[in-house]
Amino acid sequence: MKFEQKIRRWYLQNKRDLPWRKTKDPYLIWLSEIILQQTRIDQGMSYYHRFSQRFPDVFSLANATEDQVLKHWQGLGYYTRARNLHKAAKQIVIQHGGWIPETYDAILELPGIGDYTAAAIASIAFGKPYPVVDGNVMRVISRIYGIDTPVNTNKGKKEILQKLQKLISPKDPGTFNQAVMEFGALHCKPANPDCNTCIFKKDCEALKKNMVGLLPRKEPKIKTKKRFFNYLVLIDKGSSSTEIWLSKRTHQDIWKNLYEFPGREDSTLWSIRKLKNKLQMGGIKNTEINISQPFNDYRHILTHQQIHARFFRIEAKEEALSNILSALSISNSIKINAQDVSSYAIPRLIDRFRIENNVF
Ligand code: SF4
Structure with a gap:
């Protein structure tokens, strides 16, 4: 069975029940992706509910004052995310009539949206075949395919991205992306992944080479x-x-x-x-x-x-x-x-x- 089929099957049986997975509304998908940057799901959940109730669509967010937006973000940290969400909402209203643009390149032009978020919105909301590359994805791919270029370098990220571009499902890229992320979050965890029960245990290069604890490789961090x-x-x-x-x-x-x-x-x-x-x-x-x-x-x-x-x-x-x-x-x-x-x-x-x- 191909990688894509295996991970999809695993995902449909094991995925967590999360509110943003029950919608195709690009605004709510965008909002959840921004909240979940640098934030754990359990912490982000209440903010997602509170924020989406107060600002249920692009127009309500664009029409709010920055103080109102920051107030609803208070405690979540990394406030640039909230400021950019607000700016992007205004931009969407002015430039796109309130519709979130559907192409990867147009999404990428919005404030606060980088490669990861653009790929997540394009694939999950609009079915475009752009792979997401976050920490969970890098860990899964570097282990299964034995990629030991440091993943916190441009070269390492590019290698992972190229691998994913070959693997992604053109029919349902949104589910593919979420499946790889979820597999990294729940099964192929950073420490002590459960290799014995893993659906990839026969293919996993890291397991074969006894390198599970060494991958993904990272270059030393910048000083705090x-x-x-x-x-x-x-x-x-x-x-x-x-x-x-x-x-x-x-x-x-x-x-x-x-x-x-x-x-x-x-x-x-x-x-x-x-x-x-x-x-x-x-x-x-x-x-x-x-x-x-x-x-x-x-x-x-x-x-x-x-x-x-x-x-x-x-x-x-x-x-x-x-x-x-x-x-x-x-x-x-x-x-x-x-x-x-x-x-x-x-x-x-x-x-x-x-x-x-x-x-x-
Ligand atoms: S075998 Fe272990 S390291 Fe390899 S993908 Fe599965 S859980 Fe991750």
Whole structure:
């Protein structure tokens, strides 16, 4: 039996029951593919339901504000995905009358869509024979066909892609692609795959050559960059209700257009003494403000970045707090009622801090 027939049969018997597999709506397939980039299925599922209920089609997404879109994405991380979804929806409305384009090349022109997502949408929604190449697919193909070129290089990816182009079913490429991905996710797992019960055990080159644990081969990873964020939780002492400041990140960096507490990135986390020195140098008197001991430090992991964060609580009158923002050259800040924090799109790190410390 051919590879394609074997994997298809396995898939039809073993596939997980997932909502985006019950639709041919290209919008929902696109949405699920974007959510599932860098996100586990169990985590992505609730976001898929929430997002697709609030924005059920391209038009509702295109007509939303960016803040509304980010708010519904909050907690999922990698916010560029949400911004690009939004931009792409607008582009689809303007350039394609609200219809998601059907060709691979036209899909690829949409913001936030790379080879993988274009192939997934083209094959699953429109039946076009473009193979998807993700981590699961690379593992399955490199093991079964004994490909030991590192899969995180262009050469390795190209080899896998060429192999898949020969294997893919021209009749039902969507099912083929999903079958290979599902087989990698459920059976040919990264560690301890179940080779004894495997439908490919007679053909698998990695098994024959005792290389299952060595494939797929990868080149060593790029070093993770450490960053240090010092945040100020500024509380207006003079106000009858609790009022705080948030800053919008507008520069080209992580969390663009999300809100966080005002603060500064530096080469280290600050001590209280260092913070006081900085404020004094900016003309702020110690007697004007009340700085509490910092909260417990936080560590937040992103792709290639490790964020270390320290939060200082400072209470003072409004004027002194405004002076602090000027002294530290913090711009794009707004004063809000603390109860309204949850209506702003904030990074997961800030949300974790807020909830764990029960601050607002
Ligand atoms: S025999 Fe083992 S390594 Fe080969 S495809 Fe099957 S599960 Fe994967």
